Amino acid sequence: MKKFVLFFTVVAFIAVSNGCGNSGSQKKTSETRKEEKSQSDEQATLKVQGSCGMCKTRIEKAAKSIDGVTVANWNKDSQQLHLQFNAKKTSVDAVSKAIAKTGHDTEKDSADDVVYNALPGCCKYRPKV
Numbered sequence: 001m002k003k004f005v006l007f008f009t010v011v012a013f014i015a016v017s018n019g020c021g022n023s024g025s026q027k028k029t030s031e032t033r034k035e036e037k038s039q040s041d042e043q044a045t046l047k048v049q050g051s052c053g054m055c056k057t058r059i060e061k062a063a064k065s066i067d068g069v070t071v072a073n074w075n076k077d078s079q080q081l082h083l084q085f086n087a088k089k090t091s092v093d094a095v096s097k098a099i100a101k102t103g104h105d106t107e108k109d110s111a112d113d114v115v116y117n118a119l120p121g122c123c124k125y126r127p128k129v
């Protein structure tokens with residue numbers, strides 16, 4: 001019996017220390033996963049147009065401002081935004097729309113011309129006509 005109590009205490013402690021952001025949803029206790037990542041975290045890549053470090057900051061800030069996004073990392077050379085997010089809270093579509101609002105075209109949404117034109121010169125990624 002003592003062993004059981006000790007085991008339970010340890011399990012409870014681990015559950016609490018890992019429970020950051022997961023509190024409230026403890027239905028899946030029988031499903032033990034070895035992965036460190038949160039079960040509901042999803043990975044995705046989204047193509048986002050940009051041209052400099054300021055763009056990187058702007059794009060990542062826009063993505064991270066969305067509740068549920070845990071990782072946002074934009075690569076200037078590949079024009080790819082790597083995302084990790086809680087699929088229960090948000091979606092790639094929502095992230096894409098938020099980024100387009102800051103002036104950056106994504107593979108899903110186009111930025112408004114007015115917003116795009118207001119970007120600093122170094123950030124103009126569209127070819128000049």
Ligand SMILES: [Cu+2]
Nearest residue numbers: 052054055123
């Ligand atoms: Cu820029």
